[in-house]
Amino acid sequence: MRGQADSLDDIERRLAGTGLFVRGAFHPDAADGVRPLGDGRPAGTVVLVGNAGPAMWAAFRRDVPDPAGKDPLDNWVDAHLERAAEGLGAEIVFATRKPWPPIQRWALKAGGVHRSPIGILIHPEYGLWHVYRGALLFARKLALPSAPATANPCESCAKKPCLTVCPADAFKPEAFDMQACVGHVESPKGKACAAGGCLARRACPVGRAHAYVRDEGAFHMAAVVRTVRRIELVRRGGANPQDT
Ligand code: B12
Ligand code: SF4
Ligand code: SF4
Incomplete structure (x- = not known):
């Protein structure tokens, strides 16, 4: 059944136990290249979902002790994202499905991460051990905390x-x-x-x-x-x- 998210906390609750969590969010403008929603409206809020450290891997291996076949982790992650989107009244853009969305640019816009010299974004706490699995698109403008202002660890x-x-x-x-x-x-x-x-x-x-x-x-x-x-x-x- 389709639900509706009122806050980032609602999204975190949906993802609990998967090792996936909210990695940042922003209100997009035309320059961000966010696709319109299925009904043609522009997205009002983009919420990035991803993982950091080994927590998601542990949850995946609990569910799938013997991963086999084509892309077992992607299939597991996608199923969780699809269920979450359905329950939250959101649409999904997957990070690694074509056409590849500029997910790193979106992450930089959401804040709290920086470009490292090897291209991967660096997070002051997680270092290079974090990725983005997708973006949830909401029609509404959800209330968002201000973007975290952090120093780029690569500079020092x-x-x-x-x-x-x-x-x-x-x-x-x-x-x-x-x-x-x-x-x-x-x-x-x-x-x-x-x-x-x-x-x-x-x-x-x-x-x-x-x-x-x-x-x-x-x-x-x-x-x-x-x-x-x-x-x-x-x-x-x-x-x-x-x-x-
Ligand atoms: C294709 C791809 C690859 C290809 C080719 C990458 C390449 N040519 O650089 C391969 C398979 C080799 C690869 C490898 C890896 N990848 Co990769 N990859 C992608 C993917 C799916 C598409 C990249 C793309 O072209 N995007 C399209 C354009 C429009 O995106 P963009 O944000 O505007 O800019 C891209 C480039 O212009 C470049 N870029 C822009 N500015 C700058 C500045 C500098 C200094 C540099 C070096 C690069 C750079 O970086 C972006 C991504 O390549 C992205 C997911 C995504 N949707 O972006 C993941 C992604 C970039 N990869 C990721 C990761 C983690 C890796 C690996 C570390 C995986 C691993 N298991 O070890 C390696 C490391 C490679 C490396 N050092 O860059 C993560 C990075 C997460 C993060 N913290 O930033 C992403 C975002 C996927 C995710 N699920 O989060 N990857
Ligand atoms: S996996 Fe990393 S260290 Fe090894 S060859 Fe590739 S870029 Fe270099
Ligand atoms: S902190 Fe240092 S080692 Fe780590 S990515 Fe930045 S420049 Fe590279």
């Missing part, structure tokens, strides 16, 4: 180890070299990345207490490799871009 990080530990030198000044990254991860020398996740992410001193557990790191790394290989296939004209 003198050594910037995230930029120097990658064995494949994948963080080029112009862009992330995904072929160099997955080429290394799939090679015999790439076992550390493949088994525990990106070394650059692990090298960051901020938010280490929230680092993903090893099997979660390996799971996401395998997903990155699959995604990059699919992107390459699409570029060569051999796969449906929706699959990436």
